[in-house]
Amino acid sequence: MGADCIFCKIVAGVIPAAKVFEDKQTIAFLDIGPLAEGHLLLIPRAHYAQITDLPAELSAAMAAVLPRLASAVLAVTGAAGLNILQNNGRAAGQVVDHVHVHLIPRREGDGLGFRWNAGSYAVGRADELTRRLRAVLS
Numbered sequence: 800m801g802a803d804c805i806f807c808k809i810v811a812g813v814i815p816a817a818k819v820f821e822d823k824q825t826i827a828f829l830d831i832g833p834l835a836e837g838h839l840l841l842i843p844r845a846h847y848a849q850i851t852d853l854p855a856e857l858s859a860a861m862a863a864v865l866p867r868l869a870s871a872v873l874a875v876t877g878a879a880g881l882n883i884l885q886n887n888g889r890a891a892g893q894v895v896d897h898v899h900v901h902l903i904p905r906r907e908g909d910g911l912g913f914r915w916n917a918g919s920y921a922v923g924r925a926d927e928l929t930r931r932l933r934a935v936l937s
């Protein structure tokens with residue numbers, strides 16, 4: 800258990816949460832500060848701060864339940880769409896340092912979203928990044 804980790808406390812049952820799903824490795828519950836009704840958080844029971852810390856098997860266990868959770872949220876809320884969001888680090892908006900996936904119901908004109916300021920690559924830059932990423936991933 801992470802020291803003073805709010806989500807570890809939810810896992811341990813020390814603080815309450817509106818749990819909607821649990822299995823051996825994961826728990827899903829309502830976000831206490833929803834961006835829309837039905838906004839869910841999916842977390843691993845085990846404490847890992849960021850996606851880069853997560854064992855691949857646990858990441859797979861989380862991914863495995865996402866389609867069911869997404870379907871349930873859409874069915875119950877009647878939302879027209881759904882964003883799946885996972886923040887890592889303060890620069891990316893992470894506040895709780897226990898890996899979590901947001902499932903956020905969306906409707907046309909709901910005013911949510913973030914700026915999608917698409918850029919472009921200077922000549923040669925995409926090739927360089929591709930080469931460096933392949934090297935790290937090989």
Ligand code: 5GP
Nearest residue numbers: 805816828829830831832886892893894895
């Ligand atoms: P982050 O910004 O770290 O990606 O998102 C953390 C989320 O956890 C926020 O949306 C916030 O509302 C939610 N949250 C923080 N504390 C609690 C809590 O005690 N219970 C529940 N259910 N959600 C929480």
Ligand code: ZN
Nearest residue numbers: 804807846897
């Ligand atoms: Zn934790």
